[in-house]
Amino acid sequence: MDKKKVLIVTYYWPPAGGPGVQRWLKFVKYLPDFDIEPIVYTPENPNYPIQDDSLTSDVSDKLTVLKQPIKEPYKLAGLFSKKSSYTISKGIIPETKRQSLIERLMLYVRGNFFIPDARKAWVKPSVGFLLNYLKGNNIDTIITTGPPHSLHLIGLQLKEQLGLQWIADFRDPWTTIGYHKQLKLTQRSKQKHKELELKVLNTADRIIVTSSVTKKEFEGLTSQPIEVITNGYDVETVGETVLDAKFTLAHIGSLLSKRNPEVLWQVLSDLVIENKQFARGFQLNLVGYVSDNVLKEINKYGLIGYTNEVGYVSHSESVKYQKQSQVLLLIEIDSEDTKCIIPGKLFEYMVSDRPIIALGPKGSDVESILKETNTGAYFYYDAYGMLKTTILDHYKAYREGSLQPYPIGLKKYSRKALTESLSKLI
Incomplete structure (x- = not known):
C-alpha cells in the first residue's frame, strides 16, 4: 500500500538554527515510520538569523524538499541598519527607552505594513506554485506551521481553492504573543491581525x-x-560527557532583556558572599545570546567574575553543555503572555539527567510539566527563600556526589511518540 502523502509548509528548515526548526525537522524524520510520506515546502533563499549546519544530518536523502524564492524585507532593512535588522529578525526587540530612531521606525513598519509578518510576500507565489503541485501529486493534506503566521495564509488559500484537509500548527500564539505589544500597531493593524487569526482558526480542519x-x-x-x-526530545548521540568539576548552573538559549530574574541574581550573589566554599566552586554558564540588560544586572550583583558567557553554539554542542552541567536553568519572562510558552529545550533538559531550576509566571505549562515528570523545581520571581534553599540543597548534593534528578513518565514526550499522535490526526 502506498504511503499517505502530506505537504508541510515551513519557513524554518536546516540550515536554520534555533528552536523554530526542531519541531518539524523531527516530525518529518519519524512520519515515514507511521506510513506517511512528508513533502516539505520551504523558502529557497531565506534570511535565517541563526544557522546550524549540524541539523542537516537529520534530513533524509529520500525526502522531497520543494523550494521557491522569497523576498525578505529584513535584507533591505539591513542596508539602513544591519545590526538593528539582524536583532529584530531574531525576535529580539530592545526596550522602548533604549530603541534608536531607526529601530522605532523599523518596528512601526514591520508591525503595520507587513501583516501578519515580514514574510507575507511569499504567500501569493507559494499558492500559485503549490496549486499545480498538489493537483499533480495526489496530495490531499497540508500542514502549515507558524510563526511566521503568514504561512497559515498559504494554507487558508489552498483550502479555499482545493477543499483539501488543512492542519494549522501554532508553535506560538498569534495576537497574544509577548512581542506583539512592542510592534507599535495602530488600532486598524490590531484589528487586521485579529481578523486573520479568526479566519485561520475557523477555516482549518484541525488546529x-x-x-x-x-x-x-x-x-x-x-x-x-x-x-x-x-x-x-530526541535521542541525541553526542559521545561520552563528564560532569563539570565546578558547581555549574547553565542556561542554554537566549536570555532576552525581560528574561531577567533579579531574584536569581540576588540569591547567587548572597550565596557567594555568605559561603566562601560555594564561591570557590560556583560558575554560571550562559550558552546562547545574552542581552546587555541581563549582563548589566548580573554585574550589578557582583557575579560577572563567576559568569562564563559562551555565546551561540550548534545544537549538538548545546546538548553536551546540558549533559555536563550540574544544574540547568530555565528562565521565562514573568508575564501573563508567557504562561503558554514551553521552550523546546525543556524536553531536552528533562532527558539530560540533570536537575532543572525554572523561573517564570504562576500557572504556566512549564510548571505543570516539571511537577508531572519530577524533573525540576519551579519558582516565581518573588521566591527568594525557597530558591535559595533549593540551590543550597543542590550544592550540598553536588559536594556529596549525589546530585541527580529522578524523572518519571518521560517517554510520552519523545519525538517518535509525539509523531505517532500527529500521524493519527493526519
Missing part, C-alpha cells in the same frame, strides 16, 4: 498547539478541533 494554555485561549475563538502536541 495543533504546543500548550494547554494556548488551547484554552483558542477554544474561545473557534469550535474547530484543537489538539495539544508539545515539543519533545
